[in-house]
Amino acid sequence: MSDDWNDYADGWDGNSDVRHYANRAFAALDEDAGISGGGWQARRVLDFGCGTGLLSEKLAPHVKEVVAVDTSERMIAVLQDKALPNVRALHADILDGSAGGAGTGLSGFDLICASSVCSFLPDYGGAVAVLAGLLNRGGMFVQWDWLASGEDASGLTLQRVRDALGAAGLGSVRVEQAFEMGSGGQVMPVLTGVGFRAAE
Numbered sequence: 001m002s003d004d005w006n007d008y009a010d011g012w013d014g015n016s017d018v019r020h021y022a023n024r025a026f027a028a029l030d031e032d033a034g035i036s037g038g039g040w041q042a043r044r045v046l047d048f049g050c051g052t053g054l055l056s057e058k059l060a061p062h063v064k065e066v067v068a069v070d071t072s073e074r075m076i077a078v079l080q081d082k083a084l085p086n087v088r089a090l091h092a093d094i095l096d097g098s099a100g101g102a103g104t105g106l107s108g109f110d111l112i113c114a115s116s117v118c119s120f121l122p123d124y125g126g127a128v129a130v131l132a133g134l135l136n137r138g139g140m141f142v143q144w145d146w147l148a149s150g151e152d153a154s155g156l157t158l159q160r161v162r163d164a165l166g167a168a169g170l171g172s173v174r175v176e177q178a179f180e181m182g183s184g185g186q187v188m189p190v191l192t193g194v195g196f197r198a199a200e
């Protein structure tokens, strides 16, 4: 398996497992936050580690703008080819400290989603802290990742996510198993972590 996400870009949308993962993540988020209910039309969303934008596509019709960022140039190229009207697709590393400056549009988000991204980051806790700083007051952070069976297993443990969201200053934190993915006879649990930036 390649460790360069660019190598997966062309075949990403043809993979029924990743499409199913995005469908399940959006359904869970919609149930939780009522995205499709009409109340999000003026709100801005960051899809962090958006890949080819499978989640951005679902969010975009219900919000003002989706800023979709990814460090893989080819994933972003696939998303740009979709020409989604209110999706701004950016090839950028927003964790490097350069994001969020005045006029960049890379801060002031009402919702930040990270779907199957956080467990692949070298500094997961540091990333959540940066992302939390890009939220508007009262804004919501949500992630989905493979649920690890123990500290040394791949994915993230519920406790690690609780610790990271708490250390990033997020409140009303909820971390739990969200859904399961079945593939090749294996069932793999997916966790969700949700937290909010304080309103005041």
Ligand SMILES: C[S@@+](CC[C@H](N)C(=O)[O-])C[C@H]1O[C@@H](n2cnc3c(N)ncnc32)[C@H](O)[C@@H]1O
Pocket (backbone or CB within 6 Å): 005, 006, 018, 021, 022, 048, 049, 050, 051, 052, 053, 054, 055, 069, 070, 071, 072, 075, 092, 093, 094, 095, 114, 115, 116, 117, 120, 121
């Ligand atoms: C498993 S894919 C998930 C893609 C998409 N969220 C989805 O669910 O289809 C992980 C993605 O995270 C991106 N990624 C990894 N590190 C990143 C970083 N520091 N900033 C932004 N994106 C990153 C990769 O390039 C890749 O597109």
